[in-house]
Each structure stands twice: as C-alpha cells, then as structure tokens.
Amino acid sequence: MADGTLVATFIGGLFDGRLPEIDPVLDAFDEDALQRVDDPYRGMWAFLRGRSALAQGRLGVALPLLRESAAVLRRRDPGSVLAWCLAALGQACGATGDAHRAAAAMAECDRVHLPVMRTIDVEIDLGHAWASAAAGDRTEGAQRARAGAEALAARGDAAIAVLALHDAARIGAPARxxxxxxxxxxxSAEGPVVASMARHIRALADDDMDALLEVAEGFAAVSMPLLAAEAAASASRLAAARGLRVRQREATSRAATWLAECGPALTPLIETMAGRAALATLTRREQEVALMAARGTSKRAMSEQLGVSIRTVGNHINHVYGKLGISTREELAALLSLSS
Structure with a gap:
C-alpha cells in the first residue's frame, strides 16, 4: 500500500470511527517494514500507528510510537512526515501535562516544517495549542486551536475544523x-466522530449532564476512551455542583474506567478529578499504598503500618505505577494532589 493510501485510510478511519479496524493494517505494514532496516517508510508507519493511538486517547501507546517514528524520520524522511510526527508528539505530550517535552517537540517541528506542506498546518496549530495548555496558558492554547479551525473552515475542510474546535473546547475555550x-x-461534515464532537461542545455549553454522559458512551463506542472520560468527568462535576452524589459517583466511575485505558492523560477537562478517578481504578490496598507513597511515607514505614513485608509494599507500588501510567513518586503526588 502506498504511503498516500495509508494516510487517506487513517484519516477516513478517524472520522468514521474505524481506527481500531485500521490499526491491524498499520501493524502489518510496520512489521513488514521493520524487516528491512533501510525501508524509507518504516518511520511513517510507526507515525500513523502512534497518531491513531493519539486520536483514540491511548497516550501510553502513542508516546513511544511517536518518539520511535521521530527518531527514524530524523535520519531519513522521504515523505516529509517528520514535522507532522513532531506536531502529534507535541499534542500527546501536552495532553499528559508534560510542558517541557511538548515545547521541545513543537520547537523542532517549527524548524523542520516546510511552508509548502500546508496540509499539516492544523496539526501544528494543535501541537502548539496543547503545548501552551500544558504550560498553563490555556487562553493562548484555545485561541491557537480556534484559529486553526477557522482556517480549515475557510478552505472547506469541515470535518477537521470540527476536530480543531473540539480541541479548543477541551483546552478551555468557552463552549458557547x-x-x-x-x-x-x-x-457539512459526516461521520459519527464529528457528530459526537459537535454534541460534546453543545452539551458543555448547555451544562447538560445527561447529554454529556450520552456523548461519553458515544466516544467509547468508537474506541476513544480519553474523550469519553473527559465527557464523563464534566458530567461528574455538574452532578457534584448540584448535590447529586449518586450521579457523581456513577460518572466518576465511568471516567475512571475509560481513563485506565489512556495512560498518563492529564487534560484540562479531567485534571480536577484525575486524582479521584485514578484512585477509583486501584484496589483498596493499592489506594492505601498510593496515598502513603504520595505523602512521602517510606516503604519500611508502610510495611509496619500495613502489616505486610517491604517486598509486598514494593509490589503494590509497582502495580499502582502500572495502572496510572507513571513511574515516580513525584508524578504520583502531582496526580493525587489534583483530587483535593
């Protein structure tokens, strides 16, 4: 399959909600390419697999693939894909709250981007948008995403314009x-993903808790767990504000289930409940260990307090890290502090 056909297949799958069906095709081509060390398109295939994972919100899968792709494309980039890959990497890092790596990816992207490659301008706009959001400037991030959407709409690229507008809302633009x-x-756009994104923005604008939960289920149905978690998290906040504790717990539980598929996601729509949602994915004992570890309690002290061996404490900590997609106590403390 030619590289242009691969790209077209990916874009079609994104808006038709068929990315999980396309992934095995991309996997097969990637495996074939890896058998030939000098294959010029192996970086592209790794990129498309990573970009597919990013679109689905599976950041723990997307990040290593995009980094692998960038490493290959820096050596040989016959399709001029490196800038697109770096823009996607900037988006992925930004969606995990990693401002430093997001900024680095976008700085390199700006250096290597060819002005004639106008088709990836929106990806670059969104990369900068998410990098700004991760750095704490959500106003700038939302404005950058919105500007990209306006340019797309002017060119008649309606479906991708909706995606950019949706990212603007996710970053913090007032939905209304x-x-x-x-x-x-x-x-003037088609596809279940476009429709779900439009409904999500409408539900945010209307503070419609039931509509948000319906949107969440719609995203989950097309294997986009991060977007599903964000919609459910928004519903959880509305339920909490209205004193609907049962509905709040239900929405939080749904968000936690979907977040467990996403790796180290930390976007604006989920960050205020990320700690609660993260804890909900752990067993009761893992929750105890996670909270102690986040407070700086030593393994020996945890062992004594919980009545288990130090080795068992270490195993619990490793399980917590694996489930939450993190690797240090500092990351754990930062994540759980958001639930206060």
Whole structure:
C-alpha cells in the first residue's frame, strides 16, 4: 500500500470511527517494514500507528510510537512526515501535562516544517495549542486551536475544523462561543466522530449532564476512551455542583474506567478529578499504598503500618505505577494532589 493510501485510510478511519479496524493494517505494514532496516517508510508507519493511538486517547501507546517514528524520520524522511510526527508528539505530550517535552517537540517541528506542506498546518496549530495548555496558558492554547479551525473552515475542510474546535473546547475555550462555528462546520461534515464532537461542545455549553454522559458512551463506542472520560468527568462535576452524589459517583466511575485505558492523560477537562478517578481504578490496598507513597511515607514505614513485608509494599507500588501510567513518586503526588 502506498504511503498516500495509508494516510487517506487513517484519516477516513478517524472520522468514521474505524481506527481500531485500521490499526491491524498499520501493524502489518510496520512489521513488514521493520524487516528491512533501510525501508524509507518504516518511520511513517510507526507515525500513523502512534497518531491513531493519539486520536483514540491511548497516550501510553502513542508516546513511544511517536518518539520511535521521530527518531527514524530524523535520519531519513522521504515523505516529509517528520514535522507532522513532531506536531502529534507535541499534542500527546501536552495532553499528559508534560510542558517541557511538548515545547521541545513543537520547537523542532517549527524548524523542520516546510511552508509548502500546508496540509499539516492544523496539526501544528494543535501541537502548539496543547503545548501552551500544558504550560498553563490555556487562553493562548484555545485561541491557537480556534484559529486553526477557522482556517480549515475557510478552505472547506469541515470535518477537521470540527476536530480543531473540539480541541479548543477541551483546552478551555468557552463552549458557547464555539457553537456557531461548530454548527456551520458540522452541518457539512459526516461521520459519527464529528457528530459526537459537535454534541460534546453543545452539551458543555448547555451544562447538560445527561447529554454529556450520552456523548461519553458515544466516544467509547468508537474506541476513544480519553474523550469519553473527559465527557464523563464534566458530567461528574455538574452532578457534584448540584448535590447529586449518586450521579457523581456513577460518572466518576465511568471516567475512571475509560481513563485506565489512556495512560498518563492529564487534560484540562479531567485534571480536577484525575486524582479521584485514578484512585477509583486501584484496589483498596493499592489506594492505601498510593496515598502513603504520595505523602512521602517510606516503604519500611508502610510495611509496619500495613502489616505486610517491604517486598509486598514494593509490589503494590509497582502495580499502582502500572495502572496510572507513571513511574515516580513525584508524578504520583502531582496526580493525587489534583483530587483535593
């Protein structure tokens, strides 16, 4: 399959909600390419697999693939894909809250991007948007995503314009301010993903808890667990504000289930409940160990307090790290502090 066909297949799958079906095709081509060390397209195939994982919100899968792709493409990039890969890497790092790596990816992206490659401008806009959000400037991030959407709409790229507007809402743009643009773009675009993104923005604008939960299920149905978790997290916050504790717990539980598939995700829509959602994915004993570790309690002290061996404590900590997609106590403390 030619590289152009692979890209077209990926883009079609993104908006048709068929990315999980396309992944095995990409895997097969990637495995074939890896048998030939000098294959010029092995970096592209790794990129498309990583970009597919990013679109699905599976950041723990996306990050290593995008880094692998960038390493290959820096050596040989016949399709001029490196800038696109770095833009995707910037988005992925930004969505984990890693401002330093997101900024580094986007700085390199700007250096290698060829002005004639206008088709990936939106990816670069979104990379900068998520890098800004991770650095704490959500206003700038949302504006960058919105500007990309406006340029796309002017060119008639309605489906991708909705995606960019959706990212603007996810980063922090007031959802109601996006409705006119979303309605205009969504009206001339097709596909279940586009429809779900438009409904998500509408539900955020209307503070519609039930609609948010319906949107969450819609994203989950097309294997986009991060977007599903974000919608459920928003529903959880609305339920909490209205004193609906049972509904809040239900929404939080759903968000936690989907977040468990995403790796180290930390986007604006989930960060205020990330600690609670993360804890909900752990066993009761793992929760105890996680909270102690986040407070700086030593393994020996945990062993004494819990009445288990130091080795068992270490095993629990490793399980916690694995489930939450982290590797240090500092990351654990940062994650759990968000639930206060």
């Amino acid at each position: 301010s996006l409705l006119a643009a979303v309605d205009a773009a969504a009206g």
